[in-house]
Amino acid sequence: MSNTDFVLAIEDLTVSFDGFKAIDNLNLYLDRGELRVVIGPNGAGKTTLLDLICGKTRASAGSIKFKNEEMTRLPEHIRVRAGIGRKFQTPSIYENLSVFKNLEVSFPRGRGVFGALGFRCDDEVRAKVDEVAGMIGLADRLDMEAGLLSHGQKQWLEIGMLLMQDPELLMLDEPIAGMSAKERELTAELLLRICRNRSVIVIEHDMEFVSRIAHKVTVMHQGKILAEGPMEKVQADPKVIDVYLGH
Numbered sequence: 001m002s003n004t005d006f007v008l009a010i011e012d013l014t015v016s017f018d019g020f021k022a023i024d025n026l027n028l029y030l031d032r033g034e035l036r037v038v039i040g041p042n043g044a045g046k047t048t049l050l051d052l053i054c055g056k057t058r059a060s061a062g063s064i065k066f067k068n069e070e071m072t073r074l075p076e077h078i079r080v081r082a083g084i085g086r087k088f089q090t091p092s093i094y095e096n097l098s099v100f101k102n103l104e105v106s107f108p109r110g111r112g113v114f115g116a117l118g119f120r121c122d123d124e125v126r127a128k129v130d131e132v133a134g135m136i137g138l139a140d141r142l143d144m145e146a147g148l149l150s151h152g153q154k155q156w157l158e159i160g161m162l163l164m165q166d167p168e169l170l171m172l173d174e175p176i177a178g179m180s181a182k183e184r185e186l187t188a189e190l191l192l193r194i195c196r197n198r199s200v201i202v203i204e205h206d207m208e209f210v211s212r213i214a215h216k217v218t219v220m221h222q223g224k225i226l227a228e229g230p231m232e233k234v235q236a237d238p239k240v241i242d243v244y245l246g247h
């Protein structure tokens with residue numbers, strides 16, 4: 001496979017904070033439709049890597065190509081428009097608005113029949129809200145105030161708000177934090193549904209959940225990739241056991 005076939009191609013990526021390399025000459029390639037989980041000890045550089053991909057942090061050196069387009073120096077909002085979606089750990093939903101409204105306001109302006117004028121076509125938005133609400137399991141909660149949802153449902157709503165923008169790459173930071181066992185399973189099913197036609201990168205610590213969802217696992221340590229591959233392979237890697245799984 002040539003590098004142009006990957007949805008995301010990261011080469012020689014480095015970022016330094018006051019001389020400290022939080023990401024050190026890192027290479028990572030993501031297939032279309034792949035669900036990649038990034039694991040590693042605290043301080044390994046996992047969050048910084050996602051920050052670099054979405055543009056929250058700028059690289060010191062190296063390149064990030066998304067769908068073969070150079071993103072490295074582009075601002076965050078342009079990367080969002082290009083199809084890179086990022087969910088942070090703390091939900092940023094509008095608690096006082098209904099589930100429907102939360103999804104509706106997340107539909108990008110400037111799409112649809114009247115897109116050029118910045119209007120939104122109601123039917124198109126409604127259809128998208130219905131599609132996304134079904135996907136995240138909240139189709140019967142559209143009229144509910146978002147603040148009244150359970151913790152898990154709030155997390156799914158936020159994923160839904162990202163899906164309203166049709167990202168081709170979705171990045172999630174510890175999506176099951178604070179969830180019940182049932183909510184964790186529903187989240188696994190949701191992520192596997194999402195990657196039927198999108199690529200997903202997840203940072204996660206819960207190894208049972210990682211085994212459940214990962215197509216491939218990237219293990220980070222000290223800003224570098226320590227190991228990469230299917231879960232069974234990295235789990236058995238003595239280097240990984242030594243710096244991460246053994247503790």
Ligand code: ADP
Pocket residue numbers: 017022040041042043044045046047048049
């Ligand atoms: P992880 O997500 O794997 O726990 P992080 O990406 O948060 O790791 O952090 C990697 C390293 O980079 C840590 O040592 C952290 O202190 C450092 N770091 C991250 N962001 C900054 C920043 N903005 N300024 C200085 N150091 C930072």
